[in-house]
Amino acid sequence: MLDIKKIRNDRESVREKTEKRGMDPVVIDEILELDGERRELIQQSEALKGRRNKVSEEIAAKKKNREDADDVIREMRRVGDEIKEIDNRLQEVKEAYEYRMHRIPNLIHDDVPEGADDTENVEIRREGTPREFSFEPKAHWDLLDTLGLADFERAAKVSGARFVYHTGDGARLERALMNFMLDVHNKNGYKEMMTPQIVRGEAMFSTGQLPKFEEDLFKVEDMDMYTIPTSEVTLTNFHKDETLDNGELPVKFTAQTACFRSEAGSAGRDTRGLIRLHQFNKVEMVRVERPEDSWDALEEMTDHAENILNLLAIPHRTVLLCTGDIGFGSSKTYDVEVWLPSYNDYKEISSVSNMTDFQARRGNIKFKRDKAARPELLHTLNGSGLAVGRTMAALLENYQNEDGTVTIPEVLRPYMSGQEKLEAL
DSSP, rough: OOOHHEEEETHHHHHHHHTTTOOTHHHHHHHHHHHHHHHHHHHHHHHHHHHHHHHHHHHHHHHHTTOHHHHHHHHHHHHHHHHHHHHHHHHHHHHHHHHHTOOOOOOOOTTTOSSGGGOOOOOEESSSSOOOOOOOOHHHHHHHHTTTOOEEEHHHTTTTTTTOOOOOOHHHHHHHHHHHHHHHHHHHHOOEOOOOOOOEHHHHHHHHTTTTTTTOOOBBSSSSSOOOOOOOHHHGGGGTTTEEEEOOOOOOEEEEEEOOOOEEEEESSSOSTTSSEEEEEEEEEEEEEGGGGGGHHHHHHHHHHHHHHHTTTOOOOEEEETTSOOOOTEEEEEEEEEEETTTTTTEEEEEEOOTTHHHHHHHHHEEETTTSSSOOOOEEEEHHHHHHHHHHHHHHHHBOOTTEEOOGGGGGGGGGTTTOOOOOO
């Protein structure tokens, strides 16, 4: 959520950046108008409540002195009616104000390029060269089938489309990738966590999924509870409503969880294989940083995401997201994209974002530079490290052999009991 003081003091800049994200900047004018009315109504209400308290004292004094208090009683009733009328209007204004404030995206960093959609993202760097095959390579969904690594049909019977059973070596490979990623992030100083996977609505609000993106979530029926779309939600909310000491910073978390997404609006996209599922495993990185340190942290986190693919020796590239593709709560985002021969293209496998103080304001996450200092909002960052299913898809396609087997990268073999290849049974 944006700082209303920033909107008041820098109206034109906020309007400009809001418009660049494809939102009608008139909403900023509406917010300021409502904010002005809200503050005026609060002043009126408080003044009248002060008057009511004074009148109550006058009534008590008159009654104590056995004097006629009818005139002041009528005055108190009139004041009470005015207060009720003003408070009712104040509630209406607050709801209209909050509705708009909760749907305004974060302000983009000056580095973010302008663009309408993902075709206008800016490539920053590439690592590795896509493999030239001497045979016709298979798509990962075919390899999953021929090697007996997954079963989509039985998952559909149990849960519906876009769910999967990982089977045999497929389950072992999924687990190996998760453990490998967590171990690498542990070495980079991230504290490993195991988190809840069902959370309250207020946690989803803190990280920005609610109220705007409720249709993308799975909700627990008749409860204000949701399955998490990513452990960004649980890790970021770990310090919700807390004020940290300066010495506790930075906070660096990593966790593996299942992630649940309704994929609203994605009908017909990536319907085969592991790219777009309703439930998938992901290893997440989250950092809580001092404001002055967060931009360096964003670069470091992006390096940590890329490092997983470097260790696996899978070609990838990193792009800077444009205004038309960046997420709601992010000020600046890098996407790491992995090469998939079946698409003859790069596909996103990690988004690494600096949310600045956008989530911290919603979640009330602060710190003190020293004991006497005033609490300040922290900056939160998050990034996939990585999406496990997509990593498996990339591994299968890039490491496949002409005889239908798949070579297991050397760094993963200790997690697979030394196994070197995936072969059909």
